[in-house]
Amino acid sequence: MFENKEPNLIYNQERFIKPNDFQNLLPDEVFDNYEQPELFSSRFVLEPITDSHKLELYHFFSELERHHFIPLEPPTLEQQEKRCARWVTRRSPDGEELWLNWAARDKQNREIVAHIQSRMTRDRSASIGYVVGQKYQKKRVATECLEVVFLYLEKILQVKEIKAWSDVRNKASHRVAKKLGMVQVELNKSVDFFNGTTTDEYVFSKVINQSGSTLTPFVTK
Ligand SMILES: CC(C)(COP(=O)(O)OP(=O)(O)OC[C@H]1O[C@@H](n2cnc3c(N)ncnc32)[C@H](O)[C@@H]1OP(=O)(O)O)[C@@H](O)C(=O)NCCC(=O)NCCS
Numbered sequence: 001m002f003e004n005k006e007p008n009l010i011y012n013q014e015r016f017i018k019p020n021d022f023q024n025l026l027p028d029e030v031f032d033n034y035e036q037p038e039l040f041s042s043r044f045v046l047e048p049i050t051d052s053h054k055l056e057l058y059h060f061f062s063e064l065e066r067h068h069f070i071p072l073e074p075p076t077l078e079q080q081e082k083r084c085a086r087w088v089t090r091r092s093p094d095g096e097e098l099w100l101n102w103a104a105r106d107k108q109n110r111e112i113v114a115h116i117q118s119r120m121t122r123d124r125s126a127s128i129g130y131v132v133g134q135k136y137q138k139k140r141v142a143t144e145c146l147e148v149v150f151l152y153l154e155k156i157l158q159v160k161e162i163k164a165w166s167d168v169r170n171k172a173s174h175r176v177a178k179k180l181g182m183v184q185v186e187l188n189k190s191v192d193f194f195n196g197t198t199t200d201e202y203v204f205s206k207v208i209n210q211s212g213s214t215l216t217p218f219v220t221k
Pocket residue numbers: 067069070129130131132133136137138139140141142143144164165166167170171172173175176
């Protein structure tokens with residue numbers, strides 16, 4: 001087991017490649033051999049989504065309140081089954097991007113509390129999306145889960161930039177993005193139309209300076 005000294009980033013996958021190994025790997029090798037790891041925070045286990053999550057995720061998405069800021073439609077069980085099957089590949093349909101999906105599970109009550117998605121291109125640019133279950137919102141779930149995902153993207157996959165897109169009215173999401181060190185870089189007007197109105201969105205970005213950075217030493221636990 002490898003533990004990062006910074007909070008909350010722990011791997012217990014012995015098969016998982018160690019961070020220093022990545023420096024010498026070509027992107028193709030990284031992409032071709034990629035396995036998405038389980039991540040841990042103090043309260044949650046972030047599980048790479050597999051077919052076995054389909055029923056729980058179907059309930060998770062069905063129970064979400066219809067959201068004013070994102071066009072979230074509850075999936076049917078069949079749709080969720082298809083999504084899980086697609087996510088298991090960890091790749092975009094054209095194979096050119098890593099598509100990572102985690103279900104965050106509460107360690108205490110074993111319920112799924114959040115879904116987190118990140119896409120990464122071969123040039124090491126990543127995007128992030130996140131949804132927290134209704135009854136778990138405003139309990140720092142998004143912040144805690146995304147902190148470990150950001151550490152993973154930055155330290156292990158060594159991404160250069162992480163971006164998030166968020167409706168201009170979505171204050172909670174802006175707050176989460178800022179707490180993760182992102183800054184607002186763009187405003188896109190009239191990007192979508194739902195709930196009877198056009199929506200504008202902010203683009204948030206965190207640029208990570210990998211040049212000259214030394215990876216935090218990992219210790220065996
Ligand atoms: C956005 C979302 C992921 C936040 O999840 P969460 O677990 O509640 O977030 P956290 O508790 O970690 O942090 C929320 C922060 O926003 C603040 N906040 C919440 N509602 C707010 C509001 N209406 N106005 C301003 N700030 C607000 C909270 O106080 C907290 O900040 P703090 O820690 O400084 O007090 C959740 O509301 C959600 O799933 N929304 C629907 C999906 C969505 O919008 N996803 C983002 C699309 S990019």
